[in-house]
Structures are given as C-alpha cells and as structure tokens.
Amino acid sequence: MTDRSYISFDKRIVIFAGAYGSGKTEVAVNYAIQLAQHSEDPISIIDLDIVNPYFRSREAALEMETYGIRPINPLGEQTFADLPIIVPQIRASIESSSGRVIIDVGGDDLGARVLSSMHDALETAQYEFLMVLNANRPFTSTVDGALKMMHDIETSARLNFTGIVSNTHLIGETTPQTILDGIALAQAVAVRAEIPLVFASGMDEVIAKLENKNISTPLFSLSRRMLKPWEHASSTAKNH
Amino acid sequence: MTRILMKGNEAIAEAAIRAGGVHYFAYPITPQSEVGEYLAKRLPEVGGVFVQAESEVAVGNMLFGAASTGKRVFTSSSSPGVSLMQEAISYMAGAQLPVVIINIMRGGPGLGGILPAQSDYFQSTKGGGHGDYRLLVLAPASVQEAVDLTMLGFHLADKYRNPVLVIGDGMIGQMMEPVEFPDKYDEPALPAKDWAITGAKGRKPLITKSLFLDPYALEQNNIVIHAKYEQMKANEIRFELYKVSAKNRMLIVSYGTMARICQTVIDDLEREGVSIGLLRPISLWPFPEMQIRTEAAKPNIERVLTVEMSMGQMVEDVDKAVQGKKPVDFFGRTGGIVPAPEEVRERILKLLDGKMAK
Incomplete structure (x- = not known):
C-alpha cells in the first residue's frame, strides 16, 4: 500500500454500508488499517454486521489490534452468534468527542436498520455515510437498481448517504476494465443521487495497472484480509 | 450471461429458478437463510411460489403434497432443520416423489453452532429417516458447482422419481x-x-402414498425403488481427481470445500517434492467406491487419508472401499472449525514420517 492511495476524511466517523456482498468489510478493514498508519488519533472499528454469519470484520479483529486499532464487537461465545447484539461501547464511541471511528454495517436495508437506533447519537456527530457499490452484484448492477438499494438503506438507517465508494470486483477475476466499468456506473449513480463518488477501490495488483491511466476518481488499494480457508494471504483468489 | 459475483446461497436459489424449480417451501435457519431471502424477491418475478x-x-x-402434482419443488435448510424433515423425506422416497433438498450444513449435534461442518454425511447417505431407502446426494465444492449440481439435482429427481439432496x-x-x-x-428428455x-x-x-398394508405390495415397492438405486449406482457416480499420478505417495479423499483446502496443501507439498493425489467424491451416494479402490490399490500409494469437517463419517465408506489393502487414516475438525492448510499438511507429513522425499 502506498501513500498515493490514502484517502482522508475530515469527519471523525466513517460508516460503510451497501448491498450484501459489495465488499464493505474488506473496504472498512483496509481503510481502518490505512488510517492507523496515517493518523495519531485512537481508532476503533465497529462490527455492526447483524445479518451475516460469516466473513465479518470481527474475524480480522486480532490483526487490527496489531495496528493499534480497537475492534468493537460482541465478545466471547457471542462473537460467533448471528444475533443482533449491540454492545454498549458502540454508542459510547459514537458519542465520544475524540478518536476516529470506522463502522462496518451489515448488508442491504435489513443490515442497515441497526443504524437507526443510533440515529440520535449520529445526528450530533460528524460522519461520512458511504455507499459501497459493486456493479457485479445481482441487485446493484444498474443505476436504477443501485439507487433503489441506496434509498432502501437510507430509509432503514434513517441517514442520508454523503458519498459513494465504487468497489466493483469479481474477486480473483477482477481486471482493470472491471474497475473502470464500476467507476462508470458509480459516476452515473453519483450524478443521480447528487452526492460525490469519493473513491474507487480494488486489489493492489489491479489498481497498480490503472496508475498511469487518467482517472479522475481517487483510487484506493486494498490487500485482501477476508480470506477463504484455502487461500494463502500472499496469493489472490484461486478459482476452483 | 456474463459472470456475476454471488453468495453460494443466492446462486443456489437462482439455479433452482433456472431449472424450473419455482415452488419453494422453507423455514429460515442460519447459514442458509439467504436462499429464502433471495427467492422472496425473485419468485414473484417468475410466477413462482414461496x-x-x-x-x-x-x-x-408441503413438499410431499406439492411434489405429487408433478411440479418441480424444493426446499433449503441447515442441519437441525433437515433433521426435522426426515419423516417426510422417508415418505417421499417411499412414494417415489421427485424433490430437491438443499442442506447447508452447520456444526452439530443438536442445535450446535452456525459455523461450517460436514457432519451430516451419515444422515445424508445412510438414510436419516426410517425404512429401506436412499437419496441421491450431491456435494459441491464451489459456488459454480453448487449452481450446476442444483440444476442437475432437479433433473435427476425427475429421472429417478426420488428425492435428491444437495449438501454443502x-x-x-x-x-x-x-x-x-x-x-x-x-x-435430456424425461x-x-x-x-x-x-x-x-x-x-x-391416482393416489400418491407410501402406505402399503399388504406385505407383498410393500416388498414389491421396495424392490421397485431398489432397482432404481442400482441404476443410480451404474449411472450417477461423480467424482474428480486432482494431481493423481504414479508419483503420488498418498491418496487423499475429501469433499466439498474441505477438498479445496486439501488442494492448497497438495500444491504446497508438490513444491517441496512430496507428491499427493486427491479424489473428491461429488456424488456422496452413490459413492465412488470402485474408483477409490482402484486408486488406493496402485503400488505407489502408501496410505489413504480422509479429511472431513467431522469426527470421521465418510472415512467409514473409504475404509470399506479400500478393503484393508492400504492403511486408511482420518483427519478432521468439528464444531465449525475449518481445518487450516497448515494442520492438514502437518498431519500428512507425520503420516509419511521417516519416508519424506526431502
């Protein structure tokens, strides 16, 4: 990861939401780690995924602690539960006046509903609420589909998006063109939604191939943290 | 159609629709609930019913009743939910009804946990319900294979008029x-x-039933359904070989995503000069018994290792297939723990102890 891809936000709280499987967790975890390398502030990452039973950011909790990031998620046996558990530290970190907070929200409007319970706390806080968009997912492959998803999430969360993250990918089959196609869709969605496209993310090795292209959207490099058991950290996804 | 990114549960749901399975009956349970969530959105678009x-x-x-009409019907569940269906599954096998059942397995016994497991092998292949019956059992190892086997499952259910179980x-x-x-x-035409x-x-x-009070009629029904099981054994054995060669010192038998972890280990060991082959059963019933026997009997094979996310279930069938000609070992983790490539590798090297290539 290079400084080139560092994206900074003035807001203390950055919330990643979006459709199921848009890659929110991968983006949130990578973002938290990059922030930790560029900021002196204490950083917390909140796993607010109450709809997904596997591949949640809590699985990367130990790794994040090595970067000095505080993971906030259900503890003990509840780590492995598929229950809507909201630990008290979540509200405390939102209401706090200091420290950076990254929130990884569960997928779709169902996953975002939990945010509405923090509405009063968030209302007075400084936050970015980012829609993570993967154009290769069934319900967000068109501008209208993406806008409907955004509207459903906003209604459910009782928060309005402040920006879009283009995270279009096909895991190990992602090409530079995949990312460019995703940016094109995200730009069209951003125009219709009247909010900015804040960055486009992709795996290190694919983003590197876009370096010399004249792309107006800031690029954000990811290294895969949420691996399948048969994948080595060093390699990209092997397809069966 | 272009390639899209899907969760296994969603892909299975879409595959069922593509195969004409638009009559779905289910009750939610982790880790398969996305099948129903997806179908709740999609079935109204295709004139289906959930x-x-x-x-x-x-x-x-409900499956029994709906399948009796000849429509393509299916359900999906996870281990404890599938246990609750066993009575009806036995009835449907007895009444010769085509139905597709998806089981996305979690750790057991009992309520267990919500993490991955392969501990329903016995239930799936040995008859979780009562009576003399068999299910055709298919086990995918990737999301694409889950799609392909779900669609094939509808075809095979109709072909044999028998319940088909797809387990992941x-x-x-x-x-x-x-x-x-x-x-x-x-x-193919049906x-x-x-x-x-x-x-x-x-x-x-017409009457669809599994009740035959006349013992001769009941025995006759068993003879009819068993003739179909013999046809399945002749026609429906599916498996895949990975890096099987005359250089192999060991044969691994493993299915589902566990087999993919074994492939990673096999690739790693190959670079270290240790040659291992994998036989991945795709149909768990009928079981590729002869194929395992043939591979295990090859003179270069020192041992056979079965790797499962269970305390050891399929290993009994592997043992039976090998007929004592080679030592059959087992490695597994359970409770929702997915064995890491490193643990599998360590076990292999320990078993080949003292006879390492390097």
Whole structure:
C-alpha cells in the first residue's frame, strides 16, 4: 500500500454500508488499517454486521489490534452468534468527542436498520455515510437498481448517504476494465443521487495497472484480509 | 450471461429458478437463510411460489403434497432443520416423489453452532429417516458447482422419481465467487409424469402414498425403488481427481470445500517434492467406491487419508472401499472449525514420517 492511495476524511466517523456482498468489510478493514498508519488519533472499528454469519470484520479483529486499532464487537461465545447484539461501547464511541471511528454495517436495508437506533447519537456527530457499490452484484448492477438499494438503506438507517465508494470486483477475476466499468456506473449513480463518488477501490495488483491511466476518481488499494480457508494471504483468489 | 459475483446461497436459489424449480417451501435457519431471502424477491418475478412454513416438519409435508402434482419443488435448510424433515423425506422416497433438498450444513449435534461442518454425511447417505431407502446426494465444492449440481439435482429427481439432496458445508452457502448461469437449462428428455395428480377428469384417480398394508405390495415397492438405486449406482457416480499420478505417495479423499483446502496443501507439498493425489467424491451416494479402490490399490500409494469437517463419517465408506489393502487414516475438525492448510499438511507429513522425499 502506498501513500498515493490514502484517502482522508475530515469527519471523525466513517460508516460503510451497501448491498450484501459489495465488499464493505474488506473496504472498512483496509481503510481502518490505512488510517492507523496515517493518523495519531485512537481508532476503533465497529462490527455492526447483524445479518451475516460469516466473513465479518470481527474475524480480522486480532490483526487490527496489531495496528493499534480497537475492534468493537460482541465478545466471547457471542462473537460467533448471528444475533443482533449491540454492545454498549458502540454508542459510547459514537458519542465520544475524540478518536476516529470506522463502522462496518451489515448488508442491504435489513443490515442497515441497526443504524437507526443510533440515529440520535449520529445526528450530533460528524460522519461520512458511504455507499459501497459493486456493479457485479445481482441487485446493484444498474443505476436504477443501485439507487433503489441506496434509498432502501437510507430509509432503514434513517441517514442520508454523503458519498459513494465504487468497489466493483469479481474477486480473483477482477481486471482493470472491471474497475473502470464500476467507476462508470458509480459516476452515473453519483450524478443521480447528487452526492460525490469519493473513491474507487480494488486489489493492489489491479489498481497498480490503472496508475498511469487518467482517472479522475481517487483510487484506493486494498490487500485482501477476508480470506477463504484455502487461500494463502500472499496469493489472490484461486478459482476452483 | 456474463459472470456475476454471488453468495453460494443466492446462486443456489437462482439455479433452482433456472431449472424450473419455482415452488419453494422453507423455514429460515442460519447459514442458509439467504436462499429464502433471495427467492422472496425473485419468485414473484417468475410466477413462482414461496410458502414459509411454521416449521421444517410442515415444510416436509408441503413438499410431499406439492411434489405429487408433478411440479418441480424444493426446499433449503441447515442441519437441525433437515433433521426435522426426515419423516417426510422417508415418505417421499417411499412414494417415489421427485424433490430437491438443499442442506447447508452447520456444526452439530443438536442445535450446535452456525459455523461450517460436514457432519451430516451419515444422515445424508445412510438414510436419516426410517425404512429401506436412499437419496441421491450431491456435494459441491464451489459456488459454480453448487449452481450446476442444483440444476442437475432437479433433473435427476425427475429421472429417478426420488428425492435428491444437495449438501454443502456452511462455507458453500456463505462465500462469494464469480458464477455464470446458462441462458437455458438444457437437459435430456424425461419420461412423462403419468403419476402426477392433476385432477382426475377423464381418467382413473391416482393416489400418491407410501402406505402399503399388504406385505407383498410393500416388498414389491421396495424392490421397485431398489432397482432404481442400482441404476443410480451404474449411472450417477461423480467424482474428480486432482494431481493423481504414479508419483503420488498418498491418496487423499475429501469433499466439498474441505477438498479445496486439501488442494492448497497438495500444491504446497508438490513444491517441496512430496507428491499427493486427491479424489473428491461429488456424488456422496452413490459413492465412488470402485474408483477409490482402484486408486488406493496402485503400488505407489502408501496410505489413504480422509479429511472431513467431522469426527470421521465418510472415512467409514473409504475404509470399506479400500478393503484393508492400504492403511486408511482420518483427519478432521468439528464444531465449525475449518481445518487450516497448515494442520492438514502437518498431519500428512507425520503420516509419511521417516519416508519424506526431502
């Protein structure tokens, strides 16, 4: 990861939401780690995924602690539960006046509903609420589909998006063109939604191939943290 | 159609629709609930029906009734839910009804946990319900294979008039991979469903049942369904070989995502000069018994290792296949723990101890 891809936000709280499987967790975890390398502030990452039973950011909790990031998620046996558990530290970190907070929200409007319970706390806080968009997912492959998803999430969360993250990918089959196609869709969605496209993310090795292209959207490099058991950290996804 | 990124559960749901399975009965349970969530959105678009039952017991009986009409019907669940359906599954096997059942397995016994497991092998292949019956059991190892086997499952259920079970560990349901769907599901012609209950106007009434009080009639029904099981053994054994060669010192038998972990280990060990081959059963019943026997008997094979996310279930069938000709070892983790490549590698090297290539 290079400084080139560092994206900074003035807001203390950055919330990643979006459709199921848009890659929110991968983006949130990578973002938290990059922030930790560029900021002196204490950083917390909140796993607010109450709809997904596997591949949640809590699985990367130990790794994040090595970067000095505080993971906030259900503890003990509840780590492995598929229950809507909201630990008290979540509200405390939102209401706090200091420290950076990254929130990884569960997928779709169902996953975002939990945010509405923090509405009063968030209302007075400084936050970015980012829609993570993967154009290769069934319900967000068109501008209208993406806008409907955004509207459903906003209604459910009782928060309005402040920006879009283009995270279009096909895991190990992602090409530079995949990312460019995703940016094109995200730009069209951003125009219709009247909010900015804040960055486009992709795996290190694919983003590197876009370096010399004249792309107006800031690029954000990811290294895969949420691996399948048969994948080595060093390699990209092997397809069966 | 282009490649899209789907979670296994969603892909299975879409595959069922593509195969004409638009009558779905289910009750939610982790880690397969996305099948129902997806179908709740999609089935109304294709004129299908999703009935959420009050329990999996009811699901089983709804399947029995709906399958009797000759329509393509299916359900999905996870281990404890599938246990509740066993009575109806036995009834459907006895009544020769085609139905597809998806089991995205979680750790047991009992309520267990919600993480991946392969501990329903016995239940799936040995008859979880009562009576002399078999299910055709298919086990995918990737999201694409889950799509392909789900569609094939509908075909085979109709072909044999028998329930088909597609089983995947929780990882199959929860992980995302790129997939594609055929625009049209091409399948060989099937016999007319002259047994389907469609209204008796102009013909004699039909009865779908598994009750035969006359012992000769019941025995005859068993003979008929067992003749089909023999046909399945002749026609429906599916498996895949990975890096099987005359250099192999060991044969691994493993299925589902566990087999993919074994492939990673095999690739790693190959670089270190240790040659291992893998036989991955795709049909768990009928079981590739002869194929395992043939591979295990080759003179270069020192040992056979079965790797499962269970305390050791399929290993009994591997042991039976090998017929004592080679030592059969087992490695497994359970409770939802997915063995890491490193642990599998360590076990292999320990078993080949002292005879290492390097």
